[in-house]
Amino acid sequence: MITDWDTFLWPYNEAVNELKVKFRALRQSFLTKGEHSPIEFVVGRVKTVDSIKEKMQRRVISPDVIETDMQDIAGIRIMCQFVDDIYRVVDLLHARDDLEVVEERDYIQNAKPSGYRSYHMVVAYTVYLPEGSKRLLAEIQIRTLAMNFWATVEHTLNYKYQGAYPEDISERLKRTAEAAYQLDEEMSSIRNEVQEAQKIFTKNKGKEKS
16 A cells, blocks of 8 residues: 555656656757747646546556556646647657657547547656666657647546536537547648748747847
8 A cells, every 4th residue: 555645656746847848848959940840838747646546446456556557647748730740749759768658549540439539658767766767657648739628628527427428418529529620630731831820920020039
């Protein structure tokens, strides 16, 4: 049984903080070179103790295997402008030597029945503690802004219905998920124009500052 949750969760907090810094630096490296960044922004979190306990009970996870069986204690979310950017980020993560991809699930090409779309990767990442190195798991979710908006609303509704949505709500969620995906498809079709406009905006913004 875990008695000192602060000590247990500290490495996960460190992993989230380090990964956020690294992925934000990756975004900045593209922008510094005047290139389109596949990463729009990055957020992260560590599960709360209550959330961990609830999942342990729901999934029947014993404390002695929590570090291997609960893969999302540390969570990173990477937001992208375009669907193609998501797969570019996936390739970039595979190419890194400071983490190892141990599992991935493509919910974009294979959406969940609810309509949920996102790309999930579970990575092994090493943090360095005073007593030595520790390898732990973190989940990385990669989404477009439209996918993230839908998932955020669905997550909020889930607190009320606990996954047992009334039929009309369920159907509306599916329709809005499809609408969000169609928005992504339409935006991808004018991707070049959007990126060109962003370059002009950035260049003019720089002139204004000078």
